[in-house]
Amino acid sequence: MNLSNSQVYSVIWHNDAVSLIDQTRIPYEYALVEIHRCDDMARAIKTMIVRGAPAIGVAAAYGMYLGAREIKTDKRDVFLTELEKVAVMLRATRPTAVNLFWAISRSMKVAYEMLGTVDDIRKALLETAQAIQVEDLQTCQAIGDNGLKALPANPHQLTLLTHCNAGALATAGYGTALGVVRSAWREGRLTRVFADETRPRLQGAKLTAWECAQEGIPVTVITDSMAAHCMKQGLIHAVVVGADRIAANGDTANKIGTYSLALVAKAHNVPFFVAAPLSTIDFDLTNGSGIPIEERDPTEISQIGETIITPTIGVDYYNPAFDVTPAELIEAIITENGVFAPKDLVKSKELQPV
Numbered sequence: 001m002n003l004s005n006s007q008v009y010s011v012i013w014h015n016d017a018v019s020l021i022d023q024t025r026i027p028y029e030y031a032l033v034e035i036h037r038c039d040d041m042a043r044a045i046k047t048m049i050v051r052g053a054p055a056i057g058v059a060a061a062y063g064m065y066l067g068a069r070e071i072k073t074d075k076r077d078v079f080l081t082e083l084e085k086v087a088v089m090l091r092a093t094r095p096t097a098v099n100l101f102w103a104i105s106r107s108m109k110v111a112y113e114m115l116g117t118v119d120d121i122r123k124a125l126l127e128t129a130q131a132i133q134v135e136d137l138q139t140c141q142a143i144g145d146n147g148l149k150a151l152p153a154n155p156h157q158l159t160l161l162t163h164c165n166a167g168a169l170a171t172a173g174y175g176t177a178l179g180v181v182r183s184a185w186r187e188g189r190l191t192r193v194f195a196d197e198t199r200p201r202l203q204g205a206k207l208t209a210w211e212c213a214q215e216g217i218p219v220t221v222i223t224d225s226m227a228a229h230c231m232k233q234g235l236i237h238a239v240v241v242g243a244d245r246i247a248a249n250g251d252t253a254n255k256i257g258t259y260s261l262a263l264v265a266k267a268h269n270v271p272f273f274v275a276a277p278l279s280t281i282d283f284d285l286t287n288g289s290g291i292p293i294e295e296r297d298p299t300e301i302s303q304i305g306e307t308i309i310t311p312t313i314g315v316d317y318y319n320p321a322f323d324v325t326p327a328e329l330i331e332a333i334i335t336e337n338g339v340f341a342p343k344d345l346v347k348s349k350e351l352q353p354v
Contacts, residue, residue, distance in 0.1 A: 008211075009172065011133060019035070033049055042063060048201070053244045064128075098281075106128060107128050110128045142337075143334055144182055151184065162181065166275065167181075178208065194221075241255075250333060251287050251291070281345065288326065298317030
């Protein structure tokens, strides 16, 4: 598979169904899961077959259409009531990723504003999902190119560190943080990517490394605890991560371990960037204290795959999936419409998609 030819998409609409790359099986196997029903889409989001805030948003939009297709009525008011139930089910899958809620709200707005028959509404919901997907791909490409303006000018050949996966698999294509990596590689400004393994789900080791290898981008996987050592050795020129939700002041929720990485970067004077679409910014939250943090199954810590790696008796586990990086640790937030210092992020509000 050749990412440079844009052949990898996490969400594919084909033959009246949604195909998802099963990210739980990469890098061992490339496989597609075909989704025909809304409850199957909800399960795929919850079990992380599809993951990454933008990709979850695209998947949820298609889930809204699949749910609409299952509603057996021609009465508009009954249809909209049932569609609200579909929205509630999808919203309950992943509480932190704001793109999920944004895509569902956009779909509901289209449904309520659409004039015509119930079939017309269904058609509009499919068109909305397809539009969100196309827009996200374009957004990621713009984020990548805008990131080139934010990266350090010296040295020209950069080594970047990223955390978790914010690539083509986590979006409609190209990626946010990995979009910046791809643009830097395309322009000859990138020497190597260091990918944190990202415990406990290992998205960096499995997904980011896989994407880079597919495209021939030099990549080195390190454990999360090695980042400080690599920075002290001068191996890292900048850190670029994605985001699942950004508050109005720039506080950013991303995969667990991002906060500690930002602290380490600050201690070593390494610039720390967040790359995310405007749809990830939650302007209703003044700061990151209001961001809900998903807690996941403790078996993600106690075992890797089917192999148990910790004691099974007399041990407790705490497994938050995300943490919040304070805005003061972030050099800039890279969006499709420009690069903003966290304190200036509110200025981008007028550019936010409707």
